Each structure stands twice: as C-alpha cells, then as structure tokens.
Amino acid sequence: MIFNYRLIVETIPLFLIGLYYTCLISLVCIVTGFITAVFISGAMEAKNKWVLFLGNVYLSINRNTPGLFKLYFIYFGAPALGFFPSPLLSGIIAITLHNSGYMIEILRGGYLSIPRTQYETAIAFGMGHWKAIRLVLFPQVFRNALPAIGNYWIDIIKQSSLASTVTVTEILYYAKSLTSEYMRPIEFLGIAGILYLSLTLLLSLAIRKWEASFRYPR
Amino acid sequence: MDFGIIAKNYIVLLKGVQVTLYVSFFSILIGSLCSILLGIVFVAGSRPVKTVISAYIFVMRGLPFLLIVFVIFYVLPFLGIRLSAIASGILSLTLYFVATGTEIVRGSIQAVSKGQYEAAYALGMTYWEAMRWAILPQALISMVPPFMNEFVYLLKGSSVVSIAGVPDLMGRGKEIIEREFRGFEILLTIGVIYYCLSVAFTYGGKRLEKRLAFKMSR
Numbered sequence: 001m002i003f004n005y006r007l008i009v010e011t012i013p014l015f016l017i018g019l020y021y022t023c024l025i026s027l028v029c030i031v032t033g034f035i036t037a038v039f040i041s042g043a044m045e046a047k048n049k050w051v052l053f054l055g056n057v058y059l060s061i062n063r064n065t066p067g068l069f070k071l072y073f074i075y076f077g078a079p080a081l082g083f084f085p086s087p088l089l090s091g092i093i094a095i096t097l098h099n100s101g102y103m104i105e106i107l108r109g110g111y112l113s114i115p116r117t118q119y120e121t122a123i124a125f126g127m128g129h130w131k132a133i134r135l136v137l138f139p140q141v142f143r144n145a146l147p148a149i150g151n152y153w154i155d156i157i158k159q160s161s162l163a164s165t166v167t168v169t170e171i172l173y174y175a176k177s178l179t180s181e182y183m184r185p186i187e188f189l190g191i192a193g194i195l196y197l198s199l200t201l202l203l204s205l206a207i208r209k210w211e212a213s214f215r216y217p218r
Numbered sequence: 219m220d221f222g223i224i225a226k227n228y229i230v231l232l233k234g235v236q237v238t239l240y241v242s243f244f245s246i247l248i249g250s251l252c253s254i255l256l257g258i259v260f261v262a263g264s265r266p267v268k269t270v271i272s273a274y275i276f277v278m279r280g281l282p283f284l285l286i287v288f289v290i291f292y293v294l295p296f297l298g299i300r301l302s303a304i305a306s307g308i309l310s311l312t313l314y315f316v317a318t319g320t321e322i323v324r325g326s327i328q329a330v331s332k333g334q335y336e337a338a339y340a341l342g343m344t345y346w347e348a349m350r351w352a353i354l355p356q357a358l359i360s361m362v363p364p365f366m367n368e369f370v371y372l373l374k375g376s377s378v379v380s381i382a383g384v385p386d387l388m389g390r391g392k393e394i395i396e397r398e399f400r401g402f403e404i405l406l407t408i409g410v411i412y413y414c415l416s417v418a419f420t421y422g423g424k425r426l427e428k429r430l431a432f433k434m435s436r
Contacts, residue, residue, distance in 0.1 A: 064416035065409055066374040068381075068388060073405045076395055080402035161282035165381055172285060185292035193281055193289075200280040 008187055011178055015191055018171035022199070025088070025160040025170060029095040030153050036096065037103035042133045044104075045111055045119070055104070062101030068162055070094040075166045091163030098159065099152050106148045110141035143214045150207035154200050161196070171195050220400065224407050227394050231404075234390035235411060237304065241386060242373045244308050249315035249372075250365065254358075256316060257323025258349070271320065278317035283378055286310050291382040307379035307386075315372055319365065326361040327353060359430055366423030370416055377412070387411060 044055040062070075075090035085093065114137060122132035164173035175192035179185045224231075260271045278286070290310045294301060301309065330353050338348035380389030391408045395401045 060417075061413070064374075064413045064420070066377040066388070066412055068377045069405070069409055069412055072388070072392065072395075072401075073409060076401035077405040078402075080400070158280075158282040161284045162378070164284070172282065172288070175285070176288060179288070179292055185289070185296065189285065189289050189292065192285055193277075196282060196285065197277070197280045 004184060004187060007182065007184065008191065011174070011188070014174045014178070015171060015195065017169060018174045018192075019195060021088075021168060021170040022157070022160050022195075025091055025095065025163055025168070026157045026199070028092050029099065029156050029160065032092070033096045033099045033103060033156065034149070034153075036100045037107055038138070040100070041104045041107035041111065042130065042138070044108065045133060045137070046129050059101050059104055062097050063105070065098075067094060067098040067159055068165070070098055071162055071166060087163065087166045087168045090166060091160070091168050095156060095159050095163070099156055102152050103149055106145050106152070107141060110145040111137065113144060114140055146207065146211050146214070150204070150211070153207065154203050157199050157203060158196065221403050223394075223398060223400055223403050227398075227404070230390050230394060231387065231407065231411070234385065234387035235415075237384065237390075238373070238376055238386040238388075238415075241304060241307050241311065241379065241384065242369075242376045245311035245315055245372060245376070246369050248308070249312045249319055252312065252316045253319025254323050256320040257327060258354070260320060260324050261327045262345070262349070275317045275320060278314055283310070283314050283375060284381065286314055287379055287382045303383040303385070307376075307382060307384040310379065310382075311372060311376060314375070315368065318368055322361050322364045322368070323357070326357040326364075329360065330356050359433070362430055363423070363427050366419075366426065370419045370423065373415060373419060374412065 040055055040058065043051050071090060071094040074085055074094050075087060078085055078090070118136055118140075119132055122136045123129070127135065160170060161172040164170050164176065167173065171192050175188045178188045182188070256271060260268055263271070287307070287310045290301075290306045290313075294306065334352050334356070335348055338352045343351065376386060377388040380386050380392065383389070385393075387408055391404050394404050398404075
C-alpha cells in the first residue's frame with residue numbers, strides 16, 4: 001500500500017477547515033456545558049424541592065439518552081416544533097446537553113465532599129446562596145472535580161465528530177467524504193485519527209498542568 | 219402531530235430494538251472477557267507487553283468512536299476481510315469497550331493490597347496460583363460496579379454503529395424519518411425506548427451491586 005502523498009497535500013486545506021470546525025464545536029460545547037453544569041448544580045445545592053426535582057429530571061433525561069439520538073432529535077425533530085436549527089447549532093446544543101448531565105453529577109459529588117458547615121457559615125455571614133457558592137464552595141469543588149471533569153472535556157472533542165453525520169463540515173466529515181470519493185481510507189482516516197489524537201493529547205496535557213497548579217508547593 | 223405513524227411502524231422499531239440488544243449483548247460479552255484477559259496480561263506482563271497494551275488503550279481512548287467504526291467499515295475490505303454490517307458493528311464496539319475495560323480491570327487488580335500476595339507466597343503459592351486463588355476473586359468482585367456503568371454507556375454508544383449501516387433502533391428510526399418526512403413523533407418514541415432500556419440496565423446494575431456488596435461484607 002503506497003501512501004499517495006500528493007493527494008494528501010492537495011486535501012490539506014479541507015482538513016484545516018475541518019480542524020477549525022472541530023475546535024469551534026469543542027470549545028463552545030466545553031464552555032457552555034460547563035457553565036450550564038455549574039449553574040444547575042449550584043441551584044440544586046439550595047435543597048429546594050422543586051429545583052431538585054427539575055434538576056433530577058434534566059439529569060435523568062440527559063444521562064439516559066444517546067448523544068447521537070439527541071443530535072437527530074434536535075436537527076430532525078425540532079422543526080416540527082417550529083424551531084429550525086442549523087447543523088452547527090444542533091450539534092452544539094446536543095453535545096452540550098449530553099455532557100452537562102455527567103458534569104452535573106461530578107460537581108454534585110464534589111459538593112457532597114465539602115462539609116455542609118461551610119455553606120451554613122457562609123449564609124450566617126449574610127452571603128446569599130449564590131454568593132456562598134461563588135466565593136466559598138465552588139473554588140473548593142472545582143479543584144477536587146477538575147480531573148474527572150477534564151475527562152469529559154476530552155470526551156467532548158471526540159463527540160464533536162458525531163456532528164459530521166448532520167453535515168457539519170468538521171474533520172470526520174471530510175475524512176469520510178474523501179474516503180468515499182477516492183477509496184483510500186488509510187490516508188484520510190489516518191490523518192483524521194492523527195488530528196484527533198493530537199487534540200485530545202494537547203487538552204489532557206493542558207488539564208494536567210492546570211491540576212498541578214492547584215497543588216501546594218512542597 | 220400525527221402519532222398514528224408509530225402504530226404503522228412499530229414492528230420496524232421493535233426489530234431495531236432487537237438488533238440493538240443483540241449487538242450490545244455480544245459486544246459486552248466478548249469485550250468483558252477480553253478486557254479481563256488483557257488486564258491480567260497487563261499486570262503480569264513485562265515492559266514491552268505493558269507498552270503495547272498502553273499504546274492500544276491510548277489510541278482507542280483518544281479517537282472518536284465514529285472514526286473507529288469507519289476504520290473497521292472501510293479498511294477491513296481492503297485487507298480482504300468482508301464482514302457483515304452487524305459483525306463490524308460488534309467488532310468496533312468490542313475494540314472500543316476493551317480499552318476502558320482493561321483500565322478498569324487493571325485498576326481493580328492493582329487495588330488489591332500487596333499483603334495478599336505476601337500471604338499467598340508465604341503459603342507456598344506461585345504467582346499464578348496466588349492470582350487464581352487470592353487476588354483475582356477479590357478484584358473481580360470490585361470491578362463489577364464500574365463495568366456495569368460501562369455496559370450502560372455501551373448500550374447508548376451502540377446507536378453510533380447505525381451510521382455504518384447496522385439496522386439498529388437508531389438506524390431504523392432514521393430510515394422511517396427519511397421515508398415519511400415526519401421526524402418528531404418517531405424520534406420521541408425512540409428516545410423513550412432508549413431511556414427505558416438505559417434505566418432498566420442501570421437499575422439492574424445497582425441491584426447487582428447491592429447483592430455483591432452483601433457478599434463482600436461477609
């Protein structure tokens with residue numbers, strides 16, 4: 001099997017466009033997923049019956065349905081409700097929803113590991129619920145939860161490839177269409193694989209450095 | 219919103235559920251056996267063996283599952299191996315599952331305290347006798363909860379193989395949508411089915427955990 005280098009060089013621009021869209025989707029989904037998870041888990045800390053119920057329903061639906069299904073539901077199903085998302089928007093919404101469920105679980109576990117007295121003391125000092133979370137609880141929770149949440153951030157990079165099935169022009173979309181066109185799967189899927197491995201490797205190194213910055217100097 | 223479409227197509231959907239469960243069952247069966255084997259080989263193996271297995275895990279966990287499905291689907295025919303869609307779906311799910319499964323097995327074997335090895339050697343056992351009679355029984359019980367989690371994850375991930383042509387629930391649903399141009403009702407039904415399957419597996423897993431915890435506490 002001879003690698004057709006000329007073909008690879010010709011198609012590099014397409015892979016660069018794909019790389020751009022993959023990074024775009026991953027970054028947006030990491031940020032929105034994390035912010036959603038922070039808000040929902042913070043709200044569930046207030047131990048309000050209705051908030052807990054709604055939060056659990058949200059968690060339950062998002063953790064028990066496949067990511068691909070959510071993508072199809074938003075892209076193919078939402079038009080019946082009058083909402084016509086573009087492929088990119090459906091990808092972003094679906095991946096955000098899918099991962100926010102897991103992130104909320106991790107954050108809630110983090111909140112459980114912090115003694116309730118911290119929260120009660122903060123409230124006794126006159127801070128409101130959200131101020132207590134922001135100033136007292138969340139910094140501690142984040143440091144404990146970062147390794148586990150980092151795993152899901154890496155997962156988001158891998159899940160962005162699902163968006164290619166609804167014609168978002170990211171790496172795997174071009175890899176697949178070029179493979180079908182030229183019948184040379186090894187070159188194109190190989191490039192896609194190398195790109196994805198580099199992205200996940202970079203992100204996991206960055207997260208490890210961030211974790212290390214939380215440790216006290218000995 | 220016309221829910222009668224579900225009545226017209228429910229047999230097709232049930233066939234899809236059958237394929238989903240079939241594919242998931244065999245991937246879980248073969249995958250668990252292989253991960254236990256690979257985990258033991260990793261723990262007991264020499265440096266080169268550990269490097270090879272670590273490389274495999276790194277690649278499988280850094281690449282999107284959809285990419286692996288495409289590689290199996292497009293590259294194997296090049297090498298002369300012609301598999302049916304369902305067989306290649308089971309193969310890709312198994313390959314992906316074995317990566318995380320091996321990590322779990324490795325973790326639970328390494329979690330058994332060194333004192334157990336020392337006690338076994340003091341009784342005159344060889345390394346493999348110690349493994350078979352002392353270490354593995356403890357490791358196998360502690361690895362069941364994470365494995366149950368992974369099983370549910372695999373059930374949801376099995377929806378991705380529909381893109382390579384496996385006629386599972388998601389694939390059949392997409393067929394119906396393309397034929398009838400009505401996405402919402404079908405997708406809602408499929409979502410409910412996936413939700414029920416996932417909740418059933420999770421609940422079953424929790425019950426199994428409880429029974430094993432009871433056994434361990436003796």
